[in-house]
Amino acid sequence: MMICNQVKLLxxxxxxxxxxxxxxxxxxxxxxxxxxxxxxxxxxxxxRQVLQALPTRQPSDQFDAKLAQRLALTRRPxxxxxxxxxxxxxxxxxxxxxxxxxxxPALALGFALTAIAAAVWVPQYQxxxxxxxxxxxADKAFVADCVAQHRRAAAAEPLADLAAQNLxxxxxxxxxxxxxxxxxxxxxxx
Amino acid sequence: xxxxxxxxxxxxDLSLVERCRxxxxxxxxxxxxxxxxxVYSYIYRMTGSSDDAEDxxxxxxxxxxxxxxxxxxxxxxxxxxxxxxSNLCIDRFRRSRTRTPAYSLDEPILGNDSESxxxxxxxxxxxxxxxENTEMAEQIQLSLxxxxxxxxxAVILHDVEGLPYEEIAQIVGCPLGTVxxxxxxxxxxxxxxxxxxxxxxxxxxxxxx
Numbered sequence: 001m002m003i004c005n006q007v008k009l010l011x012x013x014x015x016x017x018x019x020x021x022x023x024x025x026x027x028x029x030x031x032x033x034x035x036x037x038x039x040x041x042x043x044x045x046x047x048r049q050v051l052q053a054l055p056t057r058q059p060s061d062q063f064d065a066k067l068a069q070r071l072a073l074t075r076r077p078x079x080x081x082x083x084x085x086x087x088x089x090x091x092x093x094x095x096x097x098x099x100x101x102x103x104x105p106a107l108a109l110g111f112a113l114t115a116i117a118a119a120v121w122v123p124q125y126q127x128x129x130x131x132x133x134x135x136x137x138a139d140k141a142f143v144a145d146c147v148a149q150h151r152r153a154a155a156a157e158p159l160a161d162l163a164a165q166n167l168x169x170x171x172x173x174x175x176x177x178x179x180x181x182x183x184x185x186x187x188x189x190x
Numbered sequence: 191x192x193x194x195x196x197x198x199x200x201x202x203d204l205s206l207v208e209r210c211r212x213x214x215x216x217x218x219x220x221x222x223x224x225x226x227x228x229v230y231s232y233i234y235r236m237t238g239s240s241d242d243a244e245d246x247x248x249x250x251x252x253x254x255x256x257x258x259x260x261x262x263x264x265x266x267x268x269x270x271x272x273x274x275x276s277n278l279c280i281d282r283f284r285r286s287r288t289r290t291p292a293y294s295l296d297e298p299i300l301g302n303d304s305e306s307x308x309x310x311x312x313x314x315x316x317x318x319x320x321x322e323n324t325e326m327a328e329q330i331q332l333s334l335x336x337x338x339x340x341x342x343x344a345v346i347l348h349d350v351e352g353l354p355y356e357e358i359a360q361i362v363g364c365p366l367g368t369v370x371x372x373x374x375x376x377x378x379x380x381x382x383x384x385x386x387x388x389x390x391x392x393x394x395x396x397x398x399x
Contacts, residue, residue: 012374016348018355043381043388050330051349059230059244067222067248074252 002030007037015044203267210258222251225268228351229275235346236279238335246282250274265360272353272361276343283339326387333383341376348373 002010007030013019014027031038201220209217229250234243253274254261261270334342340362347358348369358369381388 009374012377013370015377040381043385044377046388047377047380047384048349050326051345052352054235054327054330054350056227057231057234057240057243058227059247060240063226063230063244063248064222066244067251070248070252071255074256 002026004030004034004037007031007034008040011037011041011044015041015048204263207258207261207263207267210255218251218255221254221267225271226251228268229271232272232346232351233275233279235331235334235350236276236339236342237282238331242282246275246278249278253278266357269357269360272347272351272357273363276361279343280339329387330384333380336383337376337379341372341379344369344372345376345380 007027010019010023010027014024017024019027031041201217203221203224206217206221210221226247230243230247233246233250234240237243237246250271254271261267265273334346337345343362344358347353347361348355353361355366355369355373359366362369364372
């Protein structure tokens with residue numbers, strides 16, 4: 001149940017019938033039980049009806065003639081675009097409300113910040129980074145090339161590099177030197 | 191044999207605006223003829239002076255003539271004209287505070303003070319019949335003139351001109367909630383100023399019952 005102060009604030013809209021159904025019903029329920037608010041509601045309604053019934057005032061009979069006289073002395077200004085007018089034109093072109101005087105400074109600030117950010121970032125730009133998959137393929141080719149070179153070198157002198165014995169596929173069971181070559185059983189190959 | 195009935199469809203406002211832009215004098219005259227009473231009535235209720243109302247109404251249409259190119263059809267033509275009228279009224283009030291309201295502030299108004307010079311109008315409680323008494327109409331005009339300008343504009347645009355909240359918000363350039371708040375405050379102040387008349391009306395209704 002609403003109290004009088006709450007209802008009082010809503011009575012103006014209640015009189016205009018602009019409240020939603022639920023709120024209007026609450027106000028109506030309160031009015032059924034409250035004489036003071038009912039009187040206020042009745043006064044507001046009466047005042048509105050009285051104001052609506054006020055006669056429409058008419059200008060004098062000379063109105064049109066006087067207006068014509070004043071218009072004869074008035075020239076429509078030529079369409080000269082000021083800086084502000086040009087800015088409004090740009091706003092209209094991009095579909096923004098040119099009359100939004102509060103919006104315009106905010107948008108201008110936004111554009112300015114974007115332009116500054118672009119000016120700072122563009123000189124540091126190094127071009128597109130290479131595709132990671134391409135880098136991977138290049139690395140693989142490089143490693144394969146190194147292995148091939150190593151294999152060729154080792155094939156020429158297989159005993160100089162024990163590690164190359166595996167790569168060359170030409171292992172000799174007899175180590176070249178006891179001090180350097182591991183035993184065949186140590187290699188785990190046999 | 192039948193008779194062809196000619197039905198005149200009113201030219202849409204936007205079409206008139208386009209023709210006004212092209213310096214079509216007949217379109218301009220049509221706009222003036224269509225809106226001069228509404229604009230004049232609004233300004234008269236705002237200023238309380240028929241001279242000021244006539245002068246400012248002409249100024250509204252001159253402004254419209256000179257700046258029709260800046261009208262972008264984001265609101266209706268009537269809203270735009272009311273907005274021009276509203277701004278002109280504010281300018282006029284600023285320039286000549288002493289002339290507003292046109293009624294004498296020294297004149298006592300009927301309220302809780304029973305010693306004021308006005309008599310309770312001899313009519314029933316029905317608003318239309320109340321207004322048949324010119325004193326009542328003048329009393330309302332006087333009470334309106336004593337409201338602060340922003341409240342006055344809200345109550346005149348809504349209750350006298352019958353405009354919806356949204357259009358009033360566009361005309362006076364404020365949020366919808368502010369319009370509702372101004373309307374509420376204006377009505378409360380008007381109720382106080384007209385309480386003598388309202389009480390008389392209620393008494394009369396009670397007598398009739």
